[in-house]
Amino acid sequence: MLRGMATLNLWADDLEAASAWYTAVLGREPYYVVPGGYVEFRVGDHEHELGIIARSYSPHPQPDAPGGAVVNWHVGDVRSSFARLLELGATEYEGVVERGNGEGFVTAAVVDPFGNVLGIMENPHYVRMLTRADDVR
Template identity: 65%
Template sequence: MLRGMATVSFYADDLESAKDWYTEVLGIAPYYAVPGGYCEFRIGDYQHELGIINRTFAPAGAHNAPGGAILNWHVDDVRTTFDRLIALGAKEYEPITPRGDGDFITAAVVDPFGNVLGIMQNPHYLEILARA
């Protein structure tokens, strides 16, 4: 039924600042943008989409506070990535946390725009990538 993540959407009151911040974090500019409304990055091994939307277009009832589901992006080094995100102005949401027998490590930050950005070292991700 669920075949893969198509787009994860984040909201920002200041779209241009969010676009600039994510350009710095990701090291790439968005590949698509609608001035004042939306920008989209393609990132990672499978070119998943990260969309940043002007908060005025958020669904009715959307919360401005961080929370809810956390989408974890695979990273090669949680500590290095976490430290870099904090240095760029993100705030800790979930500390670096070994899971299970320690093969899985997660952490999450709140970006400067109020969105939760999860990161994870995940051996299953690397196994799937090696088979692709």
């Protein structure tokens, strides 16, 4: 039934500031913009969609504290990526944790300046999947 992530949406009170922050994090401008309401970025090896929605567009009240699901984005080096996110103004949600008994799974999570949890992960399955996809090409 679920075939893959289509779009991950985050909320922000200040859409312009969120767009600028994620532009710095991702190293690219949003490819789709609805002025004052929504911006969308293409992210990573599969060009997944990361949307930022102006919180004023939400049909439901949004929580004041970060929480809910944590999406972990694959990165090459969790420690340096975590440090960079903190330098850019994120705050620690969960520090660097080695998981899986030394099998190469490392995670961390931050709260972006707009109250969203952003997870990062070193995941050997992701790397193997990319290698297999490259072999097919």
